[in-house]
Amino acid sequence: MCFNICTYGGENAMMVGYLEKIGRSVLGFFESFGAVMMLIYETICQFKHPPNIKHIIVQMAHLGVDSLPIVTLTILFTGMVITLQTAHEFIKYGAQSTVGGIVAISMGRELAPVLTGVVAAGRVGAAITAEISTMKVTEQIDALKVMATNPVGYLVVPRLIACMIMLPLLVVFADVIGTFGGYLVAVFYSGINSVTYMQSINNFMVVHDVTGGVIKAVFFGAIIAIIGCYQGLNARNGAVGVGKATTGSVVSSIIIIFILNCFLSLILYR
Amino acid sequence: MIKLVNVHMEFKKEKILKNINLEVKKGEVLAVIGASGSGKSTLLRLMIGLLRPTSGEIWVAGNEISKLREDQLDKIRLRMGMVFQYSALFDSMSVGDNVAFGLREHTKLSQSEINIKVKEKLKLVDLEGYEQHLPNELSGGMKKRVSLARAIAFEPNIILYDEPSAGLDPIMTAKIDSLIVNMQKVLGVTSVVVTHHMESAFAIADRIAMIHEGKITQIGSVEDIKNSNNPVVQDFINGSKGMTKEVHR
Numbered sequence: 001m002c003f004n005i006c007t008y009g010g011e012n013a014m015m016v017g018y019l020e021k022i023g024r025s026v027l028g029f030f031e032s033f034g035a036v037m038m039l040i041y042e043t044i045c046q047f048k049h050p051p052n053i054k055h056i057i058v059q060m061a062h063l064g065v066d067s068l069p070i071v072t073l074t075i076l077f078t079g080m081v082i083t084l085q086t087a088h089e090f091i092k093y094g095a096q097s098t099v100g101g102i103v104a105i106s107m108g109r110e111l112a113p114v115l116t117g118v119v120a121a122g123r124v125g126a127a128i129t130a131e132i133s134t135m136k137v138t139e140q141i142d143a144l145k146v147m148a149t150n151p152v153g154y155l156v157v158p159r160l161i162a163c164m165i166m167l168p169l170l171v172v173f174a175d176v177i178g179t180f181g182g183y184l185v186a187v188f189y190s191g192i193n194s195v196t197y198m199q200s201i202n203n204f205m206v207v208h209d210v211t212g213g214v215i216k217a218v219f220f221g222a223i224i225a226i227i228g229c230y231q232g233l234n235a236r237n238g239a240v241g242v243g244k245a246t247t248g249s250v251v252s253s254i255i256i257i258f259i260l261n262c263f264l265s266l267i268l269y270r
Numbered sequence: 271m272i273k274l275v276n277v278h279m280e281f282k283k284e285k286i287l288k289n290i291n292l293e294v295k296k297g298e299v300l301a302v303i304g305a306s307g308s309g310k311s312t313l314l315r316l317m318i319g320l321l322r323p324t325s326g327e328i329w330v331a332g333n334e335i336s337k338l339r340e341d342q343l344d345k346i347r348l349r350m351g352m353v354f355q356y357s358a359l360f361d362s363m364s365v366g367d368n369v370a371f372g373l374r375e376h377t378k379l380s381q382s383e384i385n386i387k388v389k390e391k392l393k394l395v396d397l398e399g400y401e402q403h404l405p406n407e408l409s410g411g412m413k414k415r416v417s418l419a420r421a422i423a424f425e426p427n428i429i430l431y432d433e434p435s436a437g438l439d440p441i442m443t444a445k446i447d448s449l450i451v452n453m454q455k456v457l458g459v460t461s462v463v464v465t466h467h468m469e470s471a472f473a474i475a476d477r478i479a480m481i482h483e484g485k486i487t488q489i490g491s492v493e494d495i496k497n498s499n500n501p502v503v504q505d506f507i508n509g510s511k512g513m514t515k516e517v518h519r
Contacts, residue, residue: 131362139358142320146352147372147424148344154375 039152039230043160046153055158063124063159064166068173074119075174078111079103079181087190100197101204103182108209109269112174114261117220120167121253125228128159129249132232133242141233151233160225167221168214175210212268219264220257227253271296271428271460272317277326279312286312288484290326299454299461301475303468303506308481310464311355314430317462318350319343331427348376351421355433357413359405365416366401372424391419395449411442418449422457429453431463435470443470450474468507480506
């Protein structure tokens, strides 16, 4: 009897422990969600002051231009692999005249924006968080406040604008590079005529395939900047905190990009 | 100039400051002493609005700042400067850009006018010619002095110092102390210096306030503190000497 009671008591305690854990996670999620919303609101409020153009240009160069090599590598090889996989099957059914279009559309609609977003989250988001969190733990953010400078206006606004401008530009660039990667494999490996490949793009692709991806990129850029800044501004506990914030920023941004991409695709390509 | 009325401060239900009543008079140097974790730095952060009190009022230059919005607070902060414990220099900027930061953000001065002001402030802290250096190329004492030059660049009425001599050798400590006194003499600023370095406190302060376990145990002139009958104050003053003797034995 005692054994049963003890066992049930143990099970109850375990259950309470699990429920507490779930409760804490749910509360933590909503707390972070609320804090990110507050940061977005504060950032929007800061737009009443004219943003510092010089800061924005510096961030555009740092966050956008410096990302070109990694975006080029990622998208070029993705374009090549996509063509490698599709061309072989399509040629079997005599549908080689659709390969160029398929590659270009998949690049424009999904692959270029999502992969550029993921690469930027890893490179740009991490850089933003590492910089801001280091400033946080070394009291530089407090120094900004003491000098009557709003950290959101000074740090978040230029990064947000830079990301929202540069990510779409990177996506347009990625569209071209990815389609070119597909062209290389289609023409030099799969034996598809180059005119057929280009004609296929011309036949199947519409402007909205590119603009939809560019619209997605604007949102992804905003997500990367806001999450990166949020994690940075809330870092604590020295070097460990900087590492934790940076990892958190990259992981959260990538997850949100994938989820948001699904909804944006549903809205943009109904 | 600064007045704290019945100020309480709690972090996660832990009481850091309990019923603090304190007045800093115009043009004086007030040293706040106390052991680590006694709430000295929290007090300083409350005075410049980096923290908001759980309850009580904080008056700075006639304004109650504890309930002000950040943009309203910024107007008051322009009349204040702060030297941080670890200097808090912007490490991506040169020394010159650090000192010029406030001037660039809040004034319409031309670059040449800013350069003149930067030179002038760096000269005041004996760092003339260091404009192009990066903070990581400087020693701890030099960083503190750049931090002081940055704090005075906007010619504030109040300067707050958080442990200005922490981690410095005795010669550099004396140099920083003389700079603090100099700021009061040359610029006429009101200073609040948080320190646990008793010799510094005695050398620079007009008055000293002792914080112990979140409360002000005693406040008075240097002589009042030196001759205090309060055992907590005497323990703190003599503590370091006693410990040194113990170690040497």
